[in-house]
Amino acid sequence: MTGPKKRGCLGCSFPVLIIIxxxxxxxxxxxxxxxxxxxxxxGKISWLSWMSVPKPEPHLPAPVLFHVLGLPITNGVLAxxxxxxxxxxxxxxVTRRMQIVPRRLQTAFxxxxxxxxxxxxxxxGEVNGRKFFPVVCTIFLFVxxxxxxxxxxxFGSIELIKYEPVSEPAHVTTADGxxxxxEVVTIDGEEYIEHKYELIRGANTDVNTPLALALVSFxxxxxxxxxxxxxxxxxxxxxxxxxxxxxxxxxxxKLSIMDIFSGVIDAFVGGLELLSRxxxxxxxxxxxxxxxxAGEILLLIAAFLVPWVLAIPFYGLELLxxxxxxxxxxxxxxxxVTMAVSSAHGSESxxxx
Amino acid sequence: xxxxxxxxxxxxxxxxxxxxGPGIGIGILGYGAMQGLARNxxxxxxxxxxMILAIALAEAIGIYALIVAIILAMVA
Numbered sequence: 001m002t003g004p005k006k007r008g009c010l011g012c013s014f015p016v017l018i019i020i021x022x023x024x025x026x027x028x029x030x031x032x033x034x035x036x037x038x039x040x041x042x043g044k045i046s047w048l049s050w051m052s053v054p055k056p057e058p059h060l061p062a063p064v065l066f067h068v069l070g071l072p073i074t075n076g077v078l079a080x081x082x083x084x085x086x087x088x089x090x091x092x093x094v095t096r097r098m099q100i101v102p103r104r105l106q107t108a109f110x111x112x113x114x115x116x117x118x119x120x121x122x123x124x125g126e127v128n129g130r131k132f133f134p135v136v137c138t139i140f141l142f143v144x145x146x147x148x149x150x151x152x153x154x155f156g157s158i159e160l161i162k163y164e165p166v167s168e169p170a171h172v173t174t175a176d177g178x179x180x181x182x183e184v185v186t187i188d189g190e191e192y193i194e195h196k197y198e199l200i201r202g203a204n205t206d207v208n209t210p211l212a213l214a215l216v217s218f219x220x221x222x223x224x225x226x227x228x229x230x231x232x233x234x235x236x237x238x239x240x241x242x243x244x245x246x247x248x249x250x251x252x253x254k255l256s257i258m259d260i261f262s263g264v265i266d267a268f269v270g271g272l273e274l275l276s277r278x279x280x281x282x283x284x285x286x287x288x289x290x291x292x293x294a295g296e297i298l299l300l301i302a303a304f305l306v307p308w309v310l311a312i313p314f315y316g317l318e319l320l321x322x323x324x325x326x327x328x329x330x331x332x333x334x335x336x337v338t339m340a341v342s343s344a345h346g347s348e349s350x351x352x353x
Numbered sequence: 354x355x356x357x358x359x360x361x362x363x364x365x366x367x368x369x370x371x372x373x374g375p376g377i378g379i380g381i382l383g384y385g386a387m388q389g390l391a392r393n394x395x396x397x398x399x400x401x402x403x404m405i406l407a408i409a410l411a412e413a414i415g416i417y418a419l420i421v422a423i424i425l426a427m428v429a
Contacts, residue, residue, distance in 0.1 A: 060428055283413070290416030297423065324409050331406065 031309040038306075053307045056300035060293070062206035063197040065160060075198050076206035079155065083146045083203065116140055119331070124338045132337055135220050139213060140330035143204065147292060147322030150202030151315060156296070158199040163192035204292040207285065214284035217333040218277075225340035233340060237277070239270030280336070284329065291325050364426035371418020378411035 032038050035053070062074035094109050102110055116137045120129035149155065203209040225233035235241070243263030246256065295318045302310040354362075386404040390397060 058423075058427065060424065286417055286420060287413040290413070290420045293423070294416060294419050324405060328406060328409050 028309050031306045035306040035310075036304055053304050056297070056304050058293075058297050058300060060207075062201070062208075063195075065197060065199070074206060074208075075201050076203045076209055079150060079200045080146065080203035080209060082200060083142060083149055086149065087141055087145060112141075113137060116330070120334060123331075123334055124341075128338065128341055132224070132334055135216075136330045136334050139217065139333060140326045143213070143288065143329050144322055144326035146203050147295075147325065148319065150205070150292075150296070151318055151322075154200075156198045156201045160197045160199045162195045162197065164195065165190065165192055202292055202296060204288050205296050207289045210285045210288040210292075211281075213288065213329065214281045217284060217329075217336070218281050220333065221337045221340050224337050228341045235270075237270050237274040239266045242266045284332070288325055288329055291321055295321055360425055364422040367418050367425060368422040371421070372415050375411050375415035378414075379408050382407050382411060 033042060036055075062076040064072040064074050065078065066073055090105075090109075094106050098106065117129070117133055120133045120136055123129070124132050204213075222233075240263075243260070243266065246259035246263045249256065249259065295314075299311055299314055299318065302314050382404060386400055389400050393400075
């Protein structure tokens with residue numbers, strides 16, 4: 001031990017350390033007892049109302065909050081807008097006063113963007129990488145900050161309460177054996193059904209946003225495929241040329257079973273390619289949606305089982321999962337668009353042979 | 354068994370059986386990455402990145418099962 005001799009550990013003197021440890025242990029024990037695990041072990045102890053967490057009721061379809069020009073606006077869409085506004089504002093702040101020697105925020109964003117740019121260049125090559133970079137980076141930033149912003153307290157915890165008059169159709173929808181519990185409250189002598197909706201929640205926890213992103217990625221791939229390959233890109237999917245040619249040869253009197261057979265196989269393989277391209281959209285959608293939703297439900301369940309304590313490690317896990325999912329979505333888009341562009345060279349070289 | 358019990362059983366089975374395949378896949382991926390790392394410790398960075406990517410791809414299949422289980426248990 002060099003340096004000045006200090007009593008204590010972890011930068012605190014021993015009394016402070018002991019106090020902190022006692023507080024942490026007290027929080028853990030209280031959380032264990034107040035949560036669902038403790039309540040089922042110890043029986044019903046009447047805790048204070050803010051100490052126990054109610055049973056989470058995740059609902060998969062995002063509820064419609066209000067309408068703008070006849071379009072339904074769900075809480076997921078609201079969170080998507082917040083993400084976009086956040087990104088625009090932070091880009092403006094970062095690029096307002098750019099400096100040769102970057103400040104802290106500028107350094108962080110230069111690091112992220114430079115990393116994705118290098119990734120694009122290393123996968124798609126110098127020329128194409130620069131072309132693909134904007135869309136890939138936009139997808140990455142949107143998914144990443146959407147996932148991270150939905151971890152902030154306030155997302156999913158602020159509730160909007162709507163009152164609807166009691167009507168017969170509402171009872172019909174609730175009577176199908178599904179345990180949707182509406183609280184009926186009485187205001188001014190009339191009964192209303194109380195709906196509680198989260199005001200904002202992560203946009204990718206509603207299946208429509210990942211679907212939209214997947215469609216954007218699909219159109220992006222198709223655009224660059226058509227632009228560089230022209231009709232050659234479509235030929236991968238509608239590969240009827242050899243079949244028609246072999247059928248045409250029958251009329252010239254040259255019947256060859258092998259030609260027709262390989263033509264049919266080519267057409268069939270093209271159909272399979274087309275099918276797999278559409279399955280890709282679905283797989284993109286459900287991968288992102290499932291990961292984000294599972295994370296949200298995991299946090300809810302953790303907070304329900306052991307309040308205050310158990311959710312903290314899972315928050316760290318969710319930070320990592322946000323990065324990984326954003327990376328996978330953008331990277332797969334990049335790989336597919338690179339394949340779509342570079343398969344042109346393959347067919348060209350075959351044509352030259 | 355009543356309908357509710359079958360629903361819960363189906364949700365548990367969907368999650369449990371659906372986690373089998375991705376578990377095996379992630380195990381194989383980790384095995385491969387460890388072998389690569391042991392043979393070539395300098396390539397730690399790229400191996401780790403690609404391993405995490407591939408694990409996330411394998412994990413997505415488990416996530417599909419999870420979605421089915423959630424839909425069965427909570428929505429359907």
